[in-house]
Amino acid sequence: xxxxxxxxxxxxxxxxxxxxxxxxxxxxxxxxxxxxxxxxxxxxxxxxxxxxxxxxxxxxxxxxxxxxxxxxxxxxxxxxxxxxxxxxxxxxxxxxxxxxxxxxxxxxxxxxxxxxxxxxxxxxxxxxxxxxxxxxxxxxxxxxxxxxxxxxxxxxxxxxxxxxxxxxxxxxxxxxxxxxxxxxxxxxxxxxxxxxxxxxxxxxxxxxxxxxxxxxxxxxxxxxxxxxxxxxxxxxxxxxxxxxxxxxxxxxxxxxxxxxxxxxxxxxxxxxxxxxxxxxxxxxxxxxxxxxxxxxxxxxxxxxxxxxxxxxxxxxxxxxxxxxxxxxxxxxxxxxxxxxxxxxxxxxxxxxxxxxxxxxxxxxxxxxxxxxxxxxxxxxxxxxxxxxxxxxxxxxxxxxxxxxxxxxxxxxxxxxxxxxxxxxxxxxxxxxxxxxxxxxxxxxxxxxxxxxxxxxxxxxxxxxxxxxxxxxxxxxxxxxxxxxxxxxxxxxxxxxxxxxxxxxxxxxxxxxxxxxxxxxxxxxxxxxxxxxxxxxxxxxxxxxxxxxxxxxxxxxxxxxxxxxxxxxxxxxxxxxxxxxxxxxxxxxxxxxxxxxxxxxxxxxxxx
Numbered sequence: 001x002x003x004x005x006x007x008x009x010x011x012x013x014x015x016x017x018x019x020x021x022x023x024x025x026x027x028x029x030x031x032x033x034x035x036x037x038x039x040x041x042x043x044x045x046x047x048x049x050x051x052x053x054x055x056x057x058x059x060x061x062x063x064x065x066x067x068x069x070x071x072x073x074x075x076x077x078x079x080x081x082x083x084x085x086x087x088x089x090x091x092x093x094x095x096x097x098x099x100x101x102x103x104x105x106x107x108x109x110x111x112x113x114x115x116x117x118x119x120x121x122x123x124x125x126x127x128x129x130x131x132x133x134x135x136x137x138x139x140x141x142x143x144x145x146x147x148x149x150x151x152x153x154x155x156x157x158x159x160x161x162x163x164x165x166x167x168x169x170x171x172x173x174x175x176x177x178x179x180x181x182x183x184x185x186x187x188x189x190x191x192x193x194x195x196x197x198x199x200x201x202x203x204x205x206x207x208x209x210x211x212x213x214x215x216x217x218x219x220x221x222x223x224x225x226x227x228x229x230x231x232x233x234x235x236x237x238x239x240x241x242x243x244x245x246x247x248x249x250x251x252x253x254x255x256x257x258x259x260x261x262x263x264x265x266x267x268x269x270x271x272x273x274x275x276x277x278x279x280x281x282x283x284x285x286x287x288x289x290x291x292x293x294x295x296x297x298x299x300x301x302x303x304x305x306x307x308x309x310x311x312x313x314x315x316x317x318x319x320x321x322x323x324x325x326x327x328x329x330x331x332x333x334x335x336x337x338x339x340x341x342x343x344x345x346x347x348x349x350x351x352x353x354x355x356x357x358x359x360x361x362x363x364x365x366x367x368x369x370x371x372x373x374x375x376x377x378x379x380x381x382x383x384x385x386x387x388x389x390x391x392x393x394x395x396x397x398x399x400x401x402x403x404x405x406x407x408x409x410x411x412x413x414x415x416x417x418x419x420x421x422x423x424x425x426x427x428x429x430x431x432x433x434x435x436x437x438x439x440x441x442x443x444x445x446x447x448x449x450x451x452x453x454x455x456x457x458x459x460x461x462x463x464x465x466x467x468x469x470x471x472x473x474x475x476x477x478x479x480x481x482x483x484x485x486x487x488x489x490x491x492x493x494x495x496x497x498x499x500x501x502x503x504x505x506x507x508x509x510x511x512x513x514x515x516x517x518x519x520x521x522x523x524x525x526x527x528x529x530x531x532x533x534x535x536x537x538x539x540x541x542x543x544x545x546x547x548x549x550x551x552x553x554x555x556x557x558x559x560x561x562x563x564x565x566x567x568x569x570x571x572x573x574x575x576x577x578x579x580x581x582x583x584x585x586x587x588x589x590x591x592x593x594x595x596x597x598x599x600x601x602x603x604x605x606x607x
Contacts, residue, residue: 387438
């Protein structure tokens with residue numbers, strides 16, 4: 001399909017987006033996507049992919065609209081002609097020749113009945129169309145045209161940009177059919193709600209090629225090294241699977257990070273992995289560092305593939321002193337006290353996420369980048385090389401002392417007692433124990449083949465479980481007594497079900513928080529509710545009737561939870577509950593997709 005005969009957005013909304021919206025069956029979603037891929041050209045397919053995900057690009061290069069609910073309501077108010085005699089059913093009350101701000105107030109009341117900006121937009125456009133205030137026969141926009149207009153809105157910045165965005169959004173709505181408006185509004189607000197992920201799209205690509213999921217492992221291999229579903233789809237549409245295999249590790253495109261499995265004892269680790277390399281498990285934030293000396297560009301990525309190089313101005317000096325043309329490091333970043341040289345807690349390090357006053361923050365919370373792996377050097381991927389060899393290459397590259405980049409210490413051992421001693425030494429130093437890796441292992445994204453494992457026994461949590469749980473906040477309950485001052489008395493958390501990918505409830509946490517933690521939990525929940533970038537369409541929560549929170553929260557806040565034990569529960573949808581659950585910390589470095597799963601929960605035991 002060329003630009004000349006590109007699909008109309010209204011057709012895309014009807015035959016693809018609405019169908020995906022109306023089913024939760026993964027196989028049906030796969031079929032819908034596979035059918036679409038047969039119709040779309042190689043030069044356009046990426047745009048379709050990103051729009052279905054509610055994005056304007058891959059995760060690592062996804063321009064944000066920075067348009068919240070208030071601005072969206074302002075845009076909708078501008079769609080309605082102020083001089084028109086509006087019927088009572090248009091806003092739910094009589095409005096005639098009213099100011100935009102007054103229309104916005106009425107729209108806000110109506111939004112509260114929907115709880116979905118998409119449904120509100122669809123209904124408003126339908127009513128304007130049926131009343132003759134918008135022509136039902138207005139010109140159609142193609143998918144590429146809508147994508148281009150959305151790009152323009154996302155790129156507006158500087159003084160007066162909010163007003164420009166409101167105006168441009170209102171103009172776009174006037175040119176869209178009601179159903180199209182529903183999905184464009186959701187895209188802009190970051191709340192697509194289709195339940196489609198990159199994983200679903202990889203399944204669909206396999207189906208489009210061979211009629212089943214048999215190519216999924218090969219597609220996963222490509223995606224782990226080049227996680228851009230749009231680029232992969234374009235290559236497949238142009239030249240099949242072999243063309244997609246040409247996509248490899250590239251500076252500026254993050255690699256999906258390797259993650260740790262859990263093993264209970266050091267003896268079992270040695271038995272399963274053989275010779276291992278053990279490193280300290282720092283209480284910091286994961287960062288992948290990309291450096292291209294020729295272009296003089298530094299890019300850093302979180303474990304969630306978000307670009308965050310603005311946080312780390314101190315990196316440039318060190319990278320410019322490396323004798324390499326291009327490189328990709330895997331590292332853990334930890335702040336330290338400039339007076340005592342002691343490493344600081346995770347929450348202190350995460351203060352560096354602030355977008356303003358970065359230089360001042362760099363002075364008050366300097367960082368150390370503990371580099372533990374090298375994945376790419378001077379145009380060559382090292383992912384297929386065993387870890388022991390990658391360590392030697394890394395030692396050579398970091399042989400010169402740098403200001404902020406440090407080669408993370410490690411030991412190589414076949415002795416379970418030595419491994420246990422190293423682990424306990426790290427705990428004694430205030431760290432989180434050890435990360436243990438197969439000495440002969442390649443770099444494998446995600447959790448694969450027990451390539452990386454951990455013995456995580458956190459001090460300070462007083463947990464009787466062998467591990468903490470990363471849970472998703474689903475909502476909160478109003479407080480009573482003293483907690484009325486906080487506006488929150490408990491909150492509900494859940495974990496991911498491996499089979500359905502739904503968030504299942506696991507615990508209601510109402511004790512063990514300080515006053516400051518209660519205030520921060522409430523604040524974080526409310527910020528997420530009003531956030532223009534809240535995006536929870538990949539998951540839905542399954543909450544039983546007896547646990548419905550007073551305030552539901554968009555899925556986006558991950559917390560680390562300690563507990564004494566895991567018990568069976570007839571009430572919680574996970575089938576389990578936590579005994580004496582308590583908040584350890586907020587996991588700003590983790591996405592909902594990285595929360596603990598039901599399978600992982602089974603591996604956590606009482607010490």
